[in-house]
Amino acid sequence: MGAKRQEEILEWEWANKWAKAMWQKLCELNEENLVLRQKNDSLSEKHLQSLQDIHSNTQHLPEILSILRQISEKYQRIDTFSDPSQLHGESEQIGEQKNYFSTDQKQCSDDYIIDDPQVISLVETYNSHGDFLDKIEVSETEDSKSHRWCGGKDPAIFEANHKSRGDYWIIDNQYLVPKYGQKINQHSYETISILFECLNYHYNDSVALRSMILVKPAKVSPIHDQEKWKLQDTGTLQF
Secondary structure (H helix, E strand, O other): OHHHHHHHHHHHHHHHHHHHHHHHHHHHHHHHHHHHHHHHHHHHHHHHHHHHHHHHHHHHHHHHHHHHHHHHHHHHHHHHHOOHHHHOOHHHHHHHHHHHHHHHHHHOOOOOOOOOHHHHHHHHHHHOOOOOOOOEEEEEOHHHHHHHHOOOOOOOEEEEOOOOOOOEEEEOOOEEEEOOOOEEOOOOHHHHHHHEEEEOOOOOOOEEHHHOEEEEOEEEEEOOOOOEEEEEEOEEEEO
């Protein structure tokens, strides 16, 4: 009985030591797991914060683009009305512009021949500052501008502007021309040069549109069931 009892005691001591060793190992693994979880939670929080920052910045992008557009429009208005003398003598300039148009039209006729009588009549009426009864005042949509500023290559989209703040007219529901009284400068050139080829224009110049001639109107097509138009073909202006 004594030998057997001694053997049982030894087995119990060995089992006890093994259990303690396993418990210690389990505690160490639990600690390591806790540290890893804390690191993972920290990385997850940083990643989530980065995503939230990106989302926040993306939400403000349309507002930023709208502010940039307003600044650009203010610059255009300041340039348009900075010289009061430009508001006088309109009739004399129209007469001079008719002669200027007829001379320059001959100079570029070899490169820009227009066979359509309707377009010829439109060009002559526009360059003599005549009125168009069917004109629709339009502006490029904010989405179209934003898409282009972000590198997009899709055709420009225009929408009716019923507040008389448009930059262009659509005539006969298919021709696009700059509205009278507009002015091309380094701020507005980046937009108008997408729609019209600007002959003899120097980028740093600030030129009133009354000082240029329309060689060819841009072409647009109406978008079905919307008061919008898509650019089909660019026009030509000469300075």
